[in-house]
Amino acid sequence: MPRTDKIFLDARELEHPIPLERAIAAIRELEEKNYFYMIHRKNPIPLIELAKEQGLGVFSREEENGTWHILIARDTSLDLEALCNV
């Protein structure tokens, strides 16, 4: 399996709209071999919609404590669910 690099953002304590601003900046820089991994206190639907509209691979899951894990990759064949730490 080829090596994939994780671009990580813990946005749980960042005030709105900094998480969205940083996330969009990060996914613009995505390459085929890496993926974006964000932890957030909310499910960032605008980010997810925007990534989907751009044809990126997206996966999100909520932890029991309400924390959201959002994974976005340029390579849509990447198994993001397997890369999710929840």
Next chain:
Amino acid sequence: MFSQNGLSLDQAPPISVVFRFFLSGSLFGLLAGVLTLLFGTDIFNADTNHALILTHTLTLGVMLSFMFAALFQMLPVIAGVRLTSPTKKANLVQYPFILGVLSLLFAFYSGKSLFFIGASLLLGGSILGIAFVMLKNLAALQNHSNSSRGMSIALTSLVIVTLLALYMTGTLSGLLAGEHYEQVKTAHYSFGLFGWIALLIISISFQVIEMFYVTPPYPVFISKSLPQRLFGLLLLGTTGSFFFEKTWQVIDLFIIVFMLCYAMMTLRRLSQRKRPIADATVWFWRLGMSLLILSMAATLDTRFYKVASLQAINYIFFAGFALSIVFAMFYKIVPFLTWFHLNAQGYFTAPMMHEVVHPKTAMKHLYIHLATLAAFLVSVYFAPAIYLAGSLLILSFGWMLWQIVHAWKLYVHTQKTGERFEMTMPEAEG
């Protein structure tokens, strides 16, 4: 904006829908400044036409314009309500609304029936029309949050405020006898100030304070039931006042307690932010809540001391509260919408949020706003200061107008000259 309920990009209203209401609100704000210069300290005497004209310029022209903008923006975000054809709806509301406000101001000035009738038709049609559409969409929601429930109640209050106003304009135009004019007048401003303005701010704050400023949520006893209790009190006050003259004196005491609880809890939540640095919007919220507390204290005092200056100070505190929150929301919404819409359209050269409205620019507006409030307070005791207050009010809304024009110019410029980014996978070569 972020929402757990979910916001699709398709659901977000066009940026022009929100900006056009901000624009008209700012222009009415400029008019309020000019009227202050023309009317002087007459505006503090509630029995004068000048006070009526300025009050309605602020509450209808300024506040309702900004609140329409907030509703068009926040209903999809906070409540997950999708308003179809938002641009068409905004046009159908805004033009008759502006004409209606101007007609009402002329009616107060001239006392002519024609203007009262015109205002009734234009304002009644536009406000009731959009409130009905929004309420219908809210009623169709399967799952309500505390915010969406509160917004529904606030909109219901707006309908009541408007119906009561129609009774009053009907009386003033000579179409109705107006036997219950005094009771209706008290109910009209009580519902307007607490059921509409305060309740909408309260409902939106349940979501935005936690979301924007990373604070713990409001306690359930506030977020779950405050809007319903407040609305219940207003209904009780309105119906009771037809039978018992002193009903509002008792009801007002409960309203004061509720408002104080809410304002103190909001200040507490803002003190629990994890980020130590406070931007202008946090200070606008803090100022707004402090002014609400002072306004409630002044309301309590006016129950015991019938002093004209205290009443005038109370008007300034309450107007200061509402405007502070409007400014706080404005400086969050304008940069975000400009940046977000351009990003959603794929513009690589989209300006960052701090380039749309720089944090220092918002901070300068906070100082202008503080100076305006101080000048109004001084003018209660030293009349010539009213000219400084009026000038500062013009500067305050002029400042705001400039931010809207600047953001719009940046938006259009980026659309015309911007580079679009493409995040999709490139086609495989060969």
